Amino acid sequence: MNLLDLILLLPAAGFLAVLLLPRRNPGAARGVALAVSLAVFVLSLALAAPVWKDGSTMQFVTDADWIESPAIRYHVGVDGLGIWLVLLATLLTPVCVLVSWRHIDRRVKEFYAFLLLLEVGLIGVFVALDLFLFYVFWEVSLVPMYFLIGIWGHERRIYAAVKFFLYTMAGSVLMLACIIYLYNRTGTFDYTSLLAMINAGDLILSRPEQLLLFLGFFIAFAIKVPLFPLHTWLPDAHVEAPTAGSIMLASVMLKMGTYGLVRFALPMFPTAAREFAWWIVILAIIGIIYGALVAMVQPNMKKLVAYSSVSHLGFVVLGIFTFTQAGLDGAVYQMLNHGISTGALFLLVGYLYERRHSLEIADFGGVATAAPNLSTVFMITMLASIGLPMLNNFVGEFLVLVGSAQVDFRWTVFAAIGVILSACYMLWLYQRVFFGETPEKVREKVYDLRPREWAAAIPLVALMVWMGTVTKTFLPPVSARNAEILRQTTVNAEFLVEAPPGARGAAAEAVEVADAR
């Protein structure tokens, strides 16, 4: 058993431990959850150094039999693509525990148990190297999130929870069918052996096969991302979820979709991916602009942030389907950025809700005088989300724009419009909530950040600055793995359709880059 197994096992053990605690003592549940999630975070930090040195190979691999026939293996490992996402999940879980400390006051024990179970599912998704295991973790993460929204959410929580569950399930079952089809063709669920087969030419999927398989995987991932027009579950889920649920959902769970695209859909079905790329990019760009426009007119803060997520995730998908090193790097970086900055936005909106018990923008105003520190933190986070240079989102957006410009400059133009729009809705939100007259109720109820709230916010703000300035800490392992994935997308891929000329050139470039390394 290596470190990675321990990181998977510990929250699972914590889940059981919290469940077994007596109901009368909610403090113990909080304490155990915080201790376990912090321990997991500290342990997961130790994963980073070895992966940083060599991001393109799998490390901390465990490969053991789970079920002999059909050959399903417990195969986990972490590389440059997964490492930061794992860390994101392990970092945000203690943050969520802190956020919910007072906010969750009924069924406390169950809440923290579900939060820890969610952590298991999320980490598992990012480290599973067996398609079947991946599917299992994918589903495991659904159930606790359903309860987090359904039990501790706001008024329409049940509608939102069911919608969330049904949407995701509908997509993922088709993905399961595709996984089984692959197993039937090859006799293995193992991702690394599947790639080895593709590389060796033992597994050549015909074009129609690839198209259908790709669609099966893609729809499951696209619902999760969520890509326009499959995004309608997201605003409902976010608005109704408790703060911790929103943070985990936006920051980590949505990344399951984009991670799946990069990890599985691209390398395994390159022909189909390239064939559909043009259409997907169009959907992504529609998502960027549509999400931003809809965010602008939202009267509800959480809904606004939710639609801004649709817009930001559009960037990620755009970056992935440029098939360029810069685009892919930007996409992965943007996943992390979105996790940090949108997570922080939900966190701060949650703080505001705890004070004023409202999410309507119209109920606020002049918060800056009532709570200057809160306003400052919100300002930094908002600027990060807009993509101000020196803060994290700028790096990701810049790389995505560079990548898309290498393929088709029109894409860049449209995507850039989204950046402008994001500045509009965010600044306007800030102006309406934090400036202007301070209404009576705000003055009475809104107090400044408390120490526990600081503790949850500081790491996120620090990361925004760190990721915006010292890219070197984070990007090298990601690029190493991305180069590998780009090379993989050219292996045995038949370019039957007219790809935009730039795309082909970019793919060839990527191969050269990879070879040069």
Add this chain to the structure above:
Amino acid sequence: MSQYYTSTDHFVLIPALMLALFGCAVLLFDFLIFPHPKQRKWLIVFLIIGEIFTGAGLWRQQSFLSSYGLNELTAFNGTLTIDGFALFFNWLFVLLSVLVAIVSYRYLEIENEHHGEYYGLILLAQCGMFFMATGTDLITLFLGLELTALSFYVMVGFLRTQKRSNEAAMKYLLLGAFSSGLLVYGFSLFYGLSGSTKIVDVADALAAREPGDPLVVLAMAAVAVGVLFKVSAAPFHMWAPDAYEGAPTTITAFLATGSKAASFAFLMRIFLGPLESARPTWEPLLIGAAVLSLFIGNIAAVTQTNVKRLLAYSSISHAGYILLGLIAGNETGLIGVAVYVAVYAFMTLGAFLVLVALRRRDLIGEDIEDLAGLMESSPGYAVLMLIFMLSLAGIPPTAGFIGKYYILLALIQTGHYTLAVIAAVFVAVAIYYYFRIVRAMFVSERKETAPLASTFGIKVALAVSGVLTLGIGIYPDPFLRMAGFSLIR
């Protein structure tokens, strides 16, 4: 021992003999030895002893087969066959009967219908199931089917003073008799076509005929309708919701699991035996029935407010999934059928047992409303019910997922892609109604009710089904090996 009753015959018959003997003995003991109502719990002990003897018989048969490396052991001149298939199902029946019997005590007390013959009928029904899974002769199979069905007609109407129970029994009896008639009509055609009642001979005779022979098609259709009724597959499912709702919940559990598993064993014996050669003719029929079952079962379940009715419709849709495994028909598919039937039995039994536990003097506990806030009042039951619901919906890592996985795998292996996609899509629909129950338990506010006072029997039975449902999902290997052993060779 004569030539009509050899020692092999005896050896094969022991489990059924034990069941019949103990079944009859329970009826006698009820008023001879344990006349006082308080003593009826001893009947449960007696039933368990009977099951131990039955299990010992099965165990000896199994070790005999494995020590001599035999695939099967036939008796009575080929009318009974003990093979992996028969053993697998019989072990399942033993387990189900015991679990149903040990939870019945308190439930029947509350209903004021605690009578000794209840336990006798369980044993007799199981005796019929033995012949349904073990018989390789049309007459034996039919007798087994009827013995099971007759016992169930009585048990479904066991709550004599309740209109609902009487109505359910009457409906089940009338429709059941009708379907048995059709089945026997089909069997008579088999006999006419082959001159024998042994399924091996019938198989040869049918295989010798031209494909699409109208007589074969007629016989097949009659048999198929009869069998599809027994497994409650659409469009012959109409009796199921009423019978499930009206019957005592313990019997509903037994009907939905034991009777259904036996009917599927019966169906496999017929469709993979005499009718194997007619596969091209029955395949479209079963595909239609399977898809219709998925559709009707899943769609109708969405609007139900009574949990027993909801589970009845869900069991119709599960019948559809099991039929899909048979349609795929390759090794994976047939293992899948065995896996699915067993897994289905464990999780459905568990779900009904939770309802049994919910029954209190002042509360029937069958509506989704009655489950509201169960997580607060009795978290243990709520978590178990959650496991059963997740499993019924087919979410990993539960047993139900393993079952669905096998069916999907078999369909894809045999190129039935459209069916695989249909099966997959209905999983998503099913989530909706199973989660209505979960929602009621975990999300809805608790109603002011007395806490559950459960008995030792209910706790044991729930623990067993819970451990099996979760255990098979997490570490399915041993169970899958057992199911693999059950293939009809």
